Amino acid sequence: MTNVTVITGGSRGIGAATARRLAHTGQHIAIGYRRDHTAADTVVADLRATGVRAIAVPADTRDPDQVTALFDAAAELGTLTGLVNNAGITSPIGPFTDLDPDDLRRVIDVNLLGYVLCAQQAARRMTDGAAIVNLSSVAATLGSPGEYVHYAAVKAATDALTIGLAKELAPRGIRVNAVAPGIIRTDIHALSGQPDRPDRAASRIPLGRPGEPDEVAAAVTWLLSPDASYTTGAILRVGGGL
Template identity: 50%
Template sequence: MTKTILITGGGRGIGAACALLAAEQGYRVCINYRSDDAAASHVVRTIEDGGGEAFAIRADVAQEAEVERLFALLDARFGRLDALVNNAGVLAPQMRVEQMDAARIGRIMATNVVGSFLCAREAVRRMSTKQGGSGGAIVNLSSRAAVLGSPGEYVDYAASKAAVDALTIGLSKEVAGEGIRVNGVRPGLIHTQMHADGGEPGRVERLQSSVPMGRGGAPDEVARAVLWLLSDAASYTTGSFIEVSGGR
């Protein structure tokens, strides 16, 4: 039976790269996105033009009701879920912690942490052999920021990704006996639009000299790590992380 994958934040950047690679590997792909209809539609068309099957669902993963609607629509279309990539994430303009207000911090945590928990919850309800599922795999997109802290820029984002790491470890142990593997990928400086969201489109270029490999990474380099963790080749890997950061 053809496997089905859900990728949150799948309309651009790392999420889009994961969607395209998953389709190449034979998955039926559900792309979740929050606001950019054109970008999500482009990814779907690209997959379909290549002979694959995909559709997109607009939903804000920070909202519980929208997550429940997202998974209900996935059920109606594909009838099963084999893999989840918790990729949806946001950040805010660079600033020090002393400048941050509660509203900003709350927005970051709602999408990056609450959204990841809610999507993982719904995936487990469908995948767990204890609940009648056939098993599956989850990959949570973390960040090297979770380890480095992003001082002077995005400490709130870094903290949210550290929480995603804790989710990855704890959930992996909860469901290891139920046919579900849960792993994480920590990208480093990757060429995506997210840096522009933080107010510095050229951030990778500014910081790439601090990377031992001397360059920023590409979204498809992250996607290959994600898809490996989802694959049968990683059948004995859970609660683990792959650093895709050029050594930084």
């Protein structure tokens, strides 16, 4: 059987790091991405260099038709055994009272609606032994006061989605878990208007530094692997102590 994993937001950051790790385990990969064709092509080239099959599919995960197209394309590679729900955005950091409703809607649509639509497609196609990993955040329990409370609330919803879906899909032998990263060196911070946030926040992280994408990818890869065969409904915190 040819095992295939779909990774949304796979052209950069944690998604790209996870794709590269999974390729070294022999997984064939379909990455979804929004805009950066060059970055997506670079990741696919790296994956193919390991000997696996890989494709990049432009897909807005807020759109049910584009999500279906992503999973249909992945099916051309083989049997769907993994989904990494990783595509995500933040909005400008600031007080809750200044939150723009358009920013709120985008955060909800990408980080929650997108996860639901992708998990739904995966659940329809997966069979015994498959696994889903949702990317949550330590913000889900810390709340992110003064920064992005709405983002934290959506990530708390991600945790609830993970737990509920794990219980619903367990009888079919499909595992569902989440990884909750802390402050990681990715370009998501530039979207919030503070590209230097990881280094500025280092002093409040117990381990004294921000994390790297590959450190999160390692946790995701484990949860997708047979080594985690009895783990479902878990939220694995990878936050340096946060």
